Amino acid sequence: MGRNRVWYHRASRDVNGATLRIAKESATCRFVMIDAHTVYVDDSGTDGKSRIVAAAFCVSPVNKWQQFERKWNAIARHAGFKHFHMTEFAACRRDKPCKQCVCGKTSLVDHPWRNWSTEKRKNVLNRLAGAVIEFVEYGVAIAHTKQDYEDHVKNSPARLVAKDPIGDEHFTYAVQKCGGELAKWRAEKNIEPPLKFIFDLATDKQSVVLPSNLDSQGLVF
Ligand SMILES: [Zn+2]
Numbered sequence: 001m002g003r004n005r006v007w008y009h010r011a012s013r014d015v016n017g018a019t020l021r022i023a024k025e026s027a028t029c030r031f032v033m034i035d036a037h038t039v040y041v042d043d044s045g046t047d048g049k050s051r052i053v054a055a056a057f058c059v060s061p062v063n064k065w066q067q068f069e070r071k072w073n074a075i076a077r078h079a080g081f082k083h084f085h086m087t088e089f090a091a092c093r094r095d096k097p098c099k100q101c102v103c104g105k106t107s108l109v110d111h112p113w114r115n116w117s118t119e120k121r122k123n124v125l126n127r128l129a130g131a132v133i134e135f136v137e138y139g140v141a142i143a144h145t146k147q148d149y150e151d152h153v154k155n156s157p158a159r160l161v162a163k164d165p166i167g168d169e170h171f172t173y174a175v176q177k178c179g180g181e182l183a184k185w186r187a188e189k190n191i192e193p194p195l196k197f198i199f200d201l202a203t204d205k206q207s208v209v210l211p212s213n214l215d216s217q218g219l220v221f
Pocket of ligand 1: 091092098100101102106
């Protein structure tokens with residue numbers, strides 16, 4: 001999560017990862033600790049070569065993310081990896097090492113799974129997925145082709161009558177769709193605490209476009 005930045009947080013003061021709010025109780029005021037939901041956002045397919053774009057949100061309170069991190073690190077220590085990237089994991093196997101390993105740009109230190117048996121690969125992946133399921137309260141993802149977005153959303157006449165703003169970029173639209181689902185989930189559950197977003201941003205453009213789109217969607221309370 002090295003490149004991640006917490007870029008949005010308002011309507012509250014942050015104290016040791018939890019959120020401090022003032023709530024009225026009888027005639028007096030008291031402080032109530034309420035966890036903010038932290039949304040981890042990831043996207044895929046933003047480079048020009050990719051035909052499909054995807055976005056995903058994982059949402060949980062700070063204390064659950066901390067538990068998740070402990071569990072993840074324990075799995076990593078036990079399995080013998082430092083950083084896990086699904087694309088690199090999927091592309092590098094015993095019988096077929098990835099291009100980077102073949103040309104010497106990466107080694108077993110970077111891709112320890114290159115030596116793993118199929119059984120170990122499955123086992124580690126299941127444990128990592130299990131950690132996500134255990135500690136993430138809500139998750140949503142969307143994937144679509146760029147062509148479908150261009151034909152049926154961006155250049156569609158229906159766009160002119162849409163009530164909500166629609167992103168001009170593939171990735172912005174995908175993130176907006178996830179944001180819309182998250183807003184519905186929060187409304188159903190009557191969840192009010194503020195949201196924090198953590199983006200794994202690939203480009204400066206994303207960091208400019210996304211905040212304004214999420215804000216205009218009323219996602220940040
Ligand atoms: Zn490799």
